Every structure is written in C-alpha cells, then in structure tokens.
Amino acid sequence: MQVLLSAQEVSKTYASNPKKALDNVSMEVRAGEFIGIMGASGSGKTTLLNVLSTIDTSSSGEIMINGVHLNQLDDTRAADFRRDNLGFIFQDYFLLDSLTVHQNIAVPLALQGVPSETVDQTVQALAERFLISSQLSKYPGELSGGQRQRVAAARAIVKRPAILFADEPTGALDSSSATELLHTLSEANRELGTTILMVTHDAYAASFAERILIFKDGRILSELRQAGRTRQNFYTAIMDQISVLDDNR
Ligand SMILES: Nc1ncnc2c1ncn2[C@@H]1O[C@H](COP(=O)(O)OP(=O)(O)O)[C@@H](O)[C@H]1O
Numbered sequence: 112m113q114v115l116l117s118a119q120e121v122s123k124t125y126a127s128n129p130k131k132a133l134d135n136v137s138m139e140v141r142a143g144e145f146i147g148i149m150g151a152s153g154s155g156k157t158t159l160l161n162v163l164s165t166i167d168t169s170s171s172g173e174i175m176i177n178g179v180h181l182n183q184l185d186d187t188r189a190a191d192f193r194r195d196n197l198g199f200i201f202q203d204y205f206l207l208d209s210l211t212v213h214q215n216i217a218v219p220l221a222l223q224g225v226p227s228e229t230v231d232q233t234v235q236a237l238a239e240r241f242l243i244s245s246q247l248s249k250y251p252g253e254l255s256g257g258q259r260q261r262v263a264a265a266r267a268i269v270k271r272p273a274i275l276f277a278d279e280p281t282g283a284l285d286s287s288s289a290t291e292l293l294h295t296l297s298e299a300n301r302e303l304g305t306t307i308l309m310v311t312h313d314a315y316a317a318s319f320a321e322r323i324l325i326f327k328d329g330r331i332l333s334e335l336r337q338a339g340r341t342r343q344n345f346y347t348a349i350m351d352q353i354s355v356l357d358d359n360r
C-alpha cells in the first residue's frame with residue numbers, strides 16, 4: 112500500500128525542558144493501516160502525534176504527508192492542511208455544546224459548503240455506523256461519555272481525512288464504552304479504509320490496531336504486528352512484550 116506519512120529522524124525538544132521528548136524517530140504509515148502508538152506516560156506519544164499532525168513543529172527531521180513536506184508549511188498553511196487532510200479525536204470530546212449531535216457532525220461539511228441534502232445523508236450513514244442514529248437531535252450534554260466520543264469520531268471522519276489521529280480516545284471512558292468505540296474505529300478502518308494512528312497507554316486499546324509501535328524515552332523500542340492473531344492473542348503478545356521490555360530496563 113501507498114505510504115501516506117513518512118517521518119525521517121524526527122526529534123523534538125521543548126524549550127523549557129532539556130530532555131528530548133522525541134529522539135530520532137523514523138516511521139511510516141501506509142494507506143489503510145490502523146497503527147497503535149504505545150508507551151508509558153511521558154514516553155513521547157502525544158508529542159509524536161502533535162508533531163506528525165502539524166499541531167506542533169519538530170526540532171529536526173523530515174515529515175511528509177500525502178507528498179507535502181510539513182516543515183515547509185507556515186502556521187496558516189498548516190491549519191489549512193489539517194482542515195483539508197486530517198481528522199482528530201482526543202481524550203476530551205471537544206463537541207460544541209450548543210449544537211445538536213447532527214450539527215456537530217455536520218460542521219466540517221457545512222463549512223465546506225456541501226449541499227444540505229448531501230450533508231444529511233452523510234451524517235445519517237455515519238451515525239448508523241457509530242451507533243448514534245437515535246441521538247442526532249440531542250445535545251452533547253444529554254449523552255453518555257461513550258456516545259459523545261462516538262459523535263467526536265463521526266465528526267472526525269465525516270470529511271474522509273487521509274489520516275485519523277486519536278490521542279488516548281478511550282482515556283475518559285468506562286471499559287464497555289471503550290470497547291464499543293474501539294470496535295467502531297476498527298470497523299471504520301476495515302470498511303471505509305480510514306487510516307488511523309491511535310496513541311494509547313493501554314494494551315487493551317492497542318490490541319485493536321494491526322501494528323503497534325512501543326515508545327520509551329522518545330524512541331521506538333519495538334514493533335508488533337497482529338499478523339492474523341485473534342485480538343485476545345495479540346493482547347497477550349503485547350503484554351508479554353511490555354513485560355520483557357520492563358525486565359530489560
Ligand atoms: N509542553 C511541554 N513542555 C515541556 N515538556 C513537555 C511538554 N509536553 C511534554 N513534555 C515532556 O516531553 C516528554 C514526552 O511527553 P508526552 O509526549 O506528553 O508523553 P506521553 O503522551 O507519552 O505521556 C515528557 O518528558 C514530558 O514531560
């Protein structure tokens with residue numbers, strides 16, 4: 112499959128902090144992949160996601176998405192690039208509380224001037240996929256956390272972004288809501304071909320990905336592939352890998 116994102120020797124040091132948050136990271140994301148980025152708190156996962164998605168800039172290295180060199184984008188063009196190419200889900204849902212669920216999901220399309228009939232059809236179809244069809248006329252404040260995060264996920268992919276970036280999307284959810292969200296993300300990946308890069312400290316959440324990069328101290332320590340294993344077996348393999356890495360500390 113085509114390489115959508117490539118990062119070459121990317122490092123990041125924050126001005127206030129002498130320790131490297133990212134230390135010479137090279138990786139690729141191919142079209143259609145579901146990648147998990149795992150690692151303990153402070154290992155650089157959020158920094159990686161921010162730098163790969165133009166939210167933040169790297170200190171050195173090269174990042175390309177869809178043939179565009181991110182280093183060459185100024186702030187305005189980076190914002191345009193994000194809007195046109197990328198989708199985001201964060202631990203906090205960031206829905207607009209004064210808009211209905213339908214309106215929240217429709218916002219990115221409405222801003223683009225898509226005709227309202229097309230918007231309605233697209234929103235309906237995604238709402239079904241994300242199990243929120245019966246919530247469309249409600250407001251975010253009337254929904255459970257799990258439902259809110261599924262609305263956020265629908266909004267994030269309504270414009271069919273080249274890559275969906277998710278930072279600890281299950282971080283605020285109870286385990287059954289987390290499982291529901293992970294299943295819907297996994298389905299969007301398989302059935303819509305949505306390319307996903309998901310950051311999580313949680314091995315269970317990571318076990319829904321096809322390929323996992325494990326981070327420590329801003330570096331990639333190891334890579335694991337699901338490779339046809341059941342999710343349960345993949346989860347066990349991830350836990351084994353983490354305990355081996357911990358033993359070698
Ligand atoms: N805005 C910031 N300023 C200074 N240091 C930061 C900032 N954000 C993160 N860091 C540091 O960078 C390292 C990686 O952090 P982060 O990417 O947030 O890790 P993770 O998401 O894996 O918990 C940590 O040592 C953290 O303290």
Ligand SMILES: [Mg+2]
Nearest residue numbers: 156157158279
């Ligand atoms: Mg983080």
